[in-house]
Amino acid sequence: MTRGSSEAWLSQPLRRFVEDTSVQLAVVMRPTGQVVGQHGFTRAVDVMSACSLGAAIHASSDELGRLVNGNPFADLYHAGQTRQIFLGRCESPRGRFLLLAIFDDTSSIGLVQLFFDEFRRALAAAVEKTPPATAVFGEDFDLALARSLDALFAEHPRPAGEWNDPR
Amino acid sequence: MTSPESGALPAELLRVSRTAGVSLAVATQGSDGLVLHAEGDDLTRAPAAAALGAALFVRAGAVAGAQGHGNPRLLRLQGGEGQLLAASAGDVIMVVVAGSEANAGRIRLELLRAAGALA
Numbered sequence: 439m440t441r442g443s444s445e446a447w448l449s450q451p452l453r454r455f456v457e458d459t460s461v462q463l464a465v466v467m468r469p470t471g472q473v474v475g476q477h478g479f480t481r482a483v484d485v486m487s488a489c490s491l492g493a494a495i496h497a498s499s500d501e502l503g504r505l506v507n508g509n510p511f512a513d514l515y516h517a518g519q520t521r522q523i524f525l526g527r528c529e530s531p532r533g534r535f536l537l538l539a540i541f542d543d544t545s546s547i548g549l550v551q552l553f554f555d556e557f558r559r560a561l562a563a564a565v566e567k568t569p570p571a572t573a574v575f576g577e578d579f580d581l582a583l584a585r586s587l588d589a590l591f592a593e594h595p596r597p598a599g600e601w602n603d604p605r
Numbered sequence: 606m607t608s609p610e611s612g613a614l615p616a617e618l619l620r621v622s623r624t625a626g627v628s629l630a631v632a633t634q635g636s637d638g639l640v641l642h643a644e645g646d647d648l649t650r651a652p653a654a655a656a657l658g659a660a661l662f663v664r665a666g667a668v669a670g671a672q673g674h675g676n677p678r679l680l681r682l683q684g685g686e687g688q689l690l691a692a693s694a695g696d697v698i699m700v701v702v703a704g705s706e707a708n709a710g711r712i713r714l715e716l717l718r719a720a721g722a723l724a
Contacts, residue, residue: 543636543663545660546636546637546638546656546659546660546663547637547638547639548633548637548638548639548640548652548655548656548659548660549638549656549657549660551639551652551656552638552652552653552656552657
C-alpha cells in the first residue's frame with residue numbers, strides 16, 4: 439500500500455517506482471519547485487520544503503556542471519549516515535521534471551538507478567498521453583511577475599529577456 | 606570496471622563466468638547494488654543483476670539473521686528459465702546468472718572458491 443498524492447497521469451508511474459525500489463519518500467517536481475506528485479510525506483510543508491531544496495540543488499548542479507564541465511551534471515546521489523538521496527531528471531515532451539527520492543538501507547542506489555530509468559520512460563509516455571492542462575495563469579504571467587518584481591526591487595533591475603528563458 | 610578492494614576480483618569473476626551455463630557474473634560493493642565489475646556474454650544486464658541480486662542477498666541475510674543462522678554464505682534462486690546464485694566475499698557481493706540447464710553444484714563450488722579467494 440502506498441500513501442501519496444499526485445496528478446492523475448503521474449500516480450501509476452510514481453506508485454510503481456516506489457513499490458519497486460522501497461524508497462521511503464519520493465516527490466516529483468518541476469525545476470521551478472512546483473510539486474507534481476509525492477509519496478510518503480505526511481505534511482504539505484515538508485513536501486514544499488523538499489521541492490524548494492530539490493529545485494535549488496538541481497539549479498546549482500546544473501550551473502556548476504556548465505561551469506566546470508561544459509554541460510549540466512546528470513543525476514545526483516548523496517549518501518548520509520542513515521538516509522540517502524537521489525535527484526534525477528526526466529525529460530518529456532512538456533519539459534523537464536525532477537524526481538527526488540529519499541531512502542535508507544532497505545533500498546539501494548543500484549535499485550533506485552535501475553528503476554529510475556523505467557520511471558523516466560513511463561513518465562514521458564504518461565505525459566504524452568495526457569492532454570495539456572489549462573494554464574492557471576496567462577502566458578504573459580512570467581513577464582508580469584518580472585515587471586512587478588522590478589518595480590518592487592528597483593535598485594537591481596533585471597536585464598531585458600531574462601524571464602524569457604524557455605527552460 | 607575494477608574493484609577498489611582487490612585486483613583479484615576481475616580474474617575471479619572471469620573464472621566464474623567461464624563455468625558452463627553461466628551467462629553473467631557481476632560483483633557489487635556491499636549492499637549499494639552498483640556494478641564493481643562484470644564478466645559474461647551480455648553485460649547490458651549487469652546493472653539489473655547487481656542491483657536486484659544484491660537486494661535479494663541482503664534481505665535473505667536479514668531473514669537468516671532473524672532465524673539465528675548468521676550471515677548467509679550463498680543464496681540460490683531457481684527460476685523457470687534460469688537460476689541466480691549470490692555469495693559474499695567480505696564487503697563484496699557476487700551475483701551469478703545461469704541457465705536452468707547449468708550445473709548448479711559446479712557453479713556453487715566456483716562461487717564459494719572465488720569468495721574464499723577474495724575474502
